[in-house]
Amino acid sequence: MGDEVLLRMTGISKAFPGVQALDDVHLDVEAGTVHALMGENGAGKSTLMKVLAGIYRADSGSIELNGREVNIPDSATALGLGIAMIHQELSPVPAMTVAENIFLGREPVNRFRLVDKRQMVANARAVFDRWQIDLDPRRVMKTLSVAQMQMVEIAKAISTDARLVIMDEPTSAITEREVEHLHRMIRSLRETGVSVIYITHKMDEVFKIADKVTVFRDGRHVATLPAAELDRQKLITLMVGRELTHLFPKEDVEIGEVVMSVRGLTRHGVISDITFDLRRGEILGLAGLMGAGRTEVLEAIFGVTKVDAGEIVMKGKAVHISSPADAIEAGMGLLTEDRKLTGIMGVLSVRDNMTIANLNRFSPGGILRKRQMEVACQGQREALAIKTPSLAQLVRNLSGGNQQKVLVSRWLLTLPDVLMIDEPTRGIDVGAKSEIHRLMSGLAKEGKAILMVSSEMPEILGMSDRVLVMAGGRITAEFSRAEVTQERVLEAATLVAPAA
Amino acid sequence: MTAAAPKTGGLLTRDTLTAFVRKYLIVLIFLAMCVLLAIFSPNHSFVQGQNLINVVRQISVIGLLALGVMLCIIAMGIDLSLGSVLGLSAVVTASLVQQAGWKEALYPGFAAPFFVAVLAGLAVGIILGAVNGSLIAFFRIPPFIATLGMMTIARGLAYIYSNGRPVSTLIPDFLFLGGGDILGIPVPIVIFGTVIVLTHLMLNFTRFGRHVYAIGGNETAARVSGVNIGRTKILIYTFSGLMAGLGGVVITARVQSATPALGMGYELDAIASAVIGGTSFAGGIGTVWGTVVGALIIGVMNNGLDLLNVSPFYQQVVKGVIIIVAIIIDERKNR
Numbered sequence: 001m002g003d004e005v006l007l008r009m010t011g012i013s014k015a016f017p018g019v020q021a022l023d024d025v026h027l028d029v030e031a032g033t034v035h036a037l038m039g040e041n042g043a044g045k046s047t048l049m050k051v052l053a054g055i056y057r058a059d060s061g062s063i064e065l066n067g068r069e070v071n072i073p074d075s076a077t078a079l080g081l082g083i084a085m086i087h088q089e090l091s092p093v094p095a096m097t098v099a100e101n102i103f104l105g106r107e108p109v110n111r112f113r114l115v116d117k118r119q120m121v122a123n124a125r126a127v128f129d130r131w132q133i134d135l136d137p138r139r140v141m142k143t144l145s146v147a148q149m150q151m152v153e154i155a156k157a158i159s160t161d162a163r164l165v166i167m168d169e170p171t172s173a174i175t176e177r178e179v180e181h182l183h184r185m186i187r188s189l190r191e192t193g194v195s196v197i198y199i200t201h202k203m204d205e206v207f208k209i210a211d212k213v214t215v216f217r218d219g220r221h222v223a224t225l226p227a228a229e230l231d232r233q234k235l236i237t238l239m240v241g242r243e244l245t246h247l248f249p250k251e252d253v254e255i256g257e258v259v260m261s262v263r264g265l266t267r268h269g270v271i272s273d274i275t276f277d278l279r280r281g282e283i284l285g286l287a288g289l290m291g292a293g294r295t296e297v298l299e300a301i302f303g304v305t306k307v308d309a310g311e312i313v314m315k316g317k318a319v320h321i322s323s324p325a326d327a328i329e330a331g332m333g334l335l336t337e338d339r340k341l342t343g344i345m346g347v348l349s350v351r352d353n354m355t356i357a358n359l360n361r362f363s364p365g366g367i368l369r370k371r372q373m374e375v376a377c378q379g380q381r382e383a384l385a386i387k388t389p390s391l392a393q394l395v396r397n398l399s400g401g402n403q404q405k406v407l408v409s410r411w412l413l414t415l416p417d418v419l420m421i422d423e424p425t426r427g428i429d430v431g432a433k434s435e436i437h438r439l440m441s442g443l444a445k446e447g448k449a450i451l452m453v454s455s456e457m458p459e460i461l462g463m464s465d466r467v468l469v470m471a472g473g474r475i476t477a478e479f480s481r482a483e484v485t486q487e488r489v490l491e492a493a494t495l496v497a498p499a500a
Numbered sequence: 501m502t503a504a505a506p507k508t509g510g511l512l513t514r515d516t517l518t519a520f521v522r523k524y525l526i527v528l529i530f531l532a533m534c535v536l537l538a539i540f541s542p543n544h545s546f547v548q549g550q551n552l553i554n555v556v557r558q559i560s561v562i563g564l565l566a567l568g569v570m571l572c573i574i575a576m577g578i579d580l581s582l583g584s585v586l587g588l589s590a591v592v593t594a595s596l597v598q599q600a601g602w603k604e605a606l607y608p609g610f611a612a613p614f615f616v617a618v619l620a621g622l623a624v625g626i627i628l629g630a631v632n633g634s635l636i637a638f639f640r641i642p643p644f645i646a647t648l649g650m651m652t653i654a655r656g657l658a659y660i661y662s663n664g665r666p667v668s669t670l671i672p673d674f675l676f677l678g679g680g681d682i683l684g685i686p687v688p689i690v691i692f693g694t695v696i697v698l699t700h701l702m703l704n705f706t707r708f709g710r711h712v713y714a715i716g717g718n719e720t721a722a723r724v725s726g727v728n729i730g731r732t733k734i735l736i737y738t739f740s741g742l743m744a745g746l747g748g749v750v751i752t753a754r755v756q757s758a759t760p761a762l763g764m765g766y767e768l769d770a771i772a773s774a775v776i777g778g779t780s781f782a783g784g785i786g787t788v789w790g791t792v793v794g795a796l797i798i799g800v801m802n803n804g805l806d807l808l809n810v811s812p813f814y815q816q817v818v819k820g821v822i823i824i825v826a827i828i829i830d831e832r833k834n835r
Contacts, residue, residue, distance in 0.1 A: 304724060325726035336724055345717025347784040356714045357725035363707045370705070410725065 012061030084157035256280030265310030285464030333411030346396035401432025559799035565770035568743030577643035586763035589748025593621035629741015633734035668757030678753030716783030
């Protein structure tokens, strides 16, 4: 087995606003093999798989299954063709039983066209027995652990008689022992002739179970090689081998005194013993793969989530932060990662969006000083060159880049010493990107300290005076601007850290 | 100006006209209703004598409730207990100002000064509203459920308190609040007008007001921006309860007695007023003037359909249609 090509994707391209996610990509998967897809965040792995599973439509390119060209407009078609995808974010129906989840949308019925529950449970049990999954099909989904839910998802995929199972980072949320079980299942799937496409960031897993490895970078296919011909170093080189362009102009400015110190910040099971100093004029980059705990660090510092241990010192004074209001009071600002979900208030005006975090400044006694607010907002609008017909414009009518600038204004108007920015340029077009970068550089020059989380390597390397790398909820490395390279960051980010 | 270049030139371009109509659509509809009724009502009775004043006086109670529920809706909540809280406030208020000589009074031989009764009525609203808010903020009960529970609790309390009987024969000092004039304007309208102005100021010129809109606009973003979500929600429902309490006082003084069934279903007219006035269930959107116009539309509609001799059965259907059409217009505007 392993010679016959099951899947052939050729010339696949897919663009999203502002980014070419896939650029003329090809991928061959042989029947009965485990094929690992690797690459940094945003390399295009998940996008390609979503095209294959009928979730996205490619702009161009063709897909062949067993030598026949197929068209996959939706996920039902993909399932019909024997392609099942297990997503990184599981999406079970929590209130239904395991069996009901497995047979969702294809429930067995009796002669009255009513759902035959007994048959359904029996069918589920047969699948579980065959794959040695120890689980009662009658249990309610929400009572299961993450690993068990994943097993259910896999059972669901197998029970559709899939020929090709796609797993998107299946081990990001499960324990070592559960990983072993998962790998055993994958091997027995392979023996029955099923192909598995396995997206992962963990290198040792690749060498354990993959037959072949394909590496993507920036939406392009880099290489496909047998796993046996690769080692860790080679893989890293393939993943990062990019020309660094000087798109990101952090100016050199004098680094001042320490303004914020974080000591031993811990939230059980999420982040562990986070310790660092942040200085005036400095941009400190926080790098790592998805799920490494970077956003969680910002949220813990800012009082969005509770911490179990740790201390924060602002300008030499220990501060107790139990809510975002405390953090703002202490001189911090936080631009969140997801602009739509946790940033903008779409149906409110630019003015309202700019002032919501800093109303205290403009309202002694609770009464708003409208004229002062107007002057401050106009000042921000000019200083940041925010393109909007007026301050009364609804913020949802602005472009992504301008929305981001409005959010920067929101925090600048709180007069912060420390600005934490999570993914400063996600989903923003190239022109606006460099504007945001220039803006950040300017803020550092004014003596603000910036803590930046970014999943874009060039942004991390270009903007940071110093880089902290996280993996598994811990800081695994620290590099100065002079020391930092893509290889070093990726090496530290893929270290298998002990669970936090 | 030519059709090919509609964006250039004077004040009355197609774009500015569309924008104007969009913004003031609800006012235009209201004016159109008034004009049509003035022309078509028998003997032009819509604009005769005291009719218009009566319309406004009639909507003043619903209008108060509408302002209360508007805050809840802006913050993506709802208050279904308004009518019941109004009922409880009414019987409590009335019981304290029954004439001392009245043998069947709840407290025979007792009559408090009218302002004590008023404060008691307001307190009923404030307390029950604060309970609503606390249930929503601390126990994370969906506003629909919390206030649905309060709706039957308050109604039950009103029956218990009054033994299920009307509370009547009230002192004249108190009745002034319902039937008196200040500078020729009926007192209920004066009260309503004052509350309109204060609510507008509160929403637009205080920190609290901006927090209300922010919670409706994006609660998570508001939280990250340092807004105290729990406290703000408690204040919102307390304000809503206060409006119901005040409504109970005003309506008792106007109809000169209180029954425990008073205000049944008023919350629905109040919600309808807010929604017709452009308050959005998606949160973050709603204005005081819009809600007031919404209440006026409901009042004029009721009054006009009466004058036109439309059967009350049909009136209900018409009212329902108007509410749904208002929502459809709102949805399209927000797309």
